[in-house]
């Protein structure tokens with residue numbers, strides 16, 4: 001008898017709070033409004049699979065020797081990215097004309113030479129001090145003991161070239177009178193493969209105040225398909241979107257529903273997920289500083305961290321589609337009237 005009452009009361013409490021919870025979610029969902037924009041569609045459509053392919057065949061070529069942190073090949077890769085921004089007339093937020101943020105050797109440990117992050121940006125029209133950061137890592141694993149190159153086409157050549165295309169689209173919009181309200185920082189970080197050091201260095205030496213950093217959209221591997229999605233490849237894993245900001249999560253969802261309808265897979269966003277991807281790429285250095293993040297990822301595949309991660313294995317149509325999704329999400333984050341708020345503790 002006692003037990004029964006206890007259970008009944010529990011059941012009641014459960015029903016009530018559940019209802020409350022649902023109502024709250026509905027409110028949060030509705031509070032994030034997106035309006036369909038022909039202007040945005042125009043710039044989404046400038047993101048081009050052929051250009052992604054051209055850039056990636058260069059970036060994941062012999063020339064950059066697998067881009068090991070602090071190596072000559074990595075330095076050349078950083079220069080290649082900086083030269084791209086220079087040629088596109090997209091400036092650097094670093095004082096002077098340099099696109100490089102040097103990460104000192106002492107910071108990286110005794111095995112490594114100094115290295116560099118590459119930073120380019122589009123200055124916001126109305127709130128230039130507020131910034132949306134798009135990031136990917138420029139380094140990879142270098143050369144193996146037999147002299148074979150780790151090309152890292154997917155990891156993270158795919159994120160690198162996606163950013164180059166997005167920057168070009170934002171620049172074109174700016175030149176045509178649609179400068180974003182907030183600034184967009186294109187942050188190519190080094191030393192990811194040796195423990196997220198480049199992004200850690202940036203967050204400890206930020207160019208924009210961290211409390212003015214609206215969100216970080218981090219890309220690490222978006223050009224391939226994993227085993228789970230072989231027969232339904234129009235997907236991408238999103239990790240972290242709901243951990244700090246309910247608004248970020250729904251903004252991201254609404255952008256996808258309105259323009260793309262890609263299958264956003266949250267499998268790896270589960271807490272205590274055994275792969276711990278949430279902690280394994282550069283967005284985590286932002287998340288731990290209470291900055292809302294989304295990590296975009298295609299999952300692992302047979303060429304992950306192998307010398308066979310080559311550009312011929314990339315699905316360029318899929319890379320284009322995922323790049324468009326991230327571009328549109330960044331556009332909305334940068335252009336909405338009120339910046340998204342942090343309303344949750346990440347625990």
Ligand SMILES: [Zn+2]
Pocket residue numbers: 137155156192220221
């Ligand atoms: Zn990676």
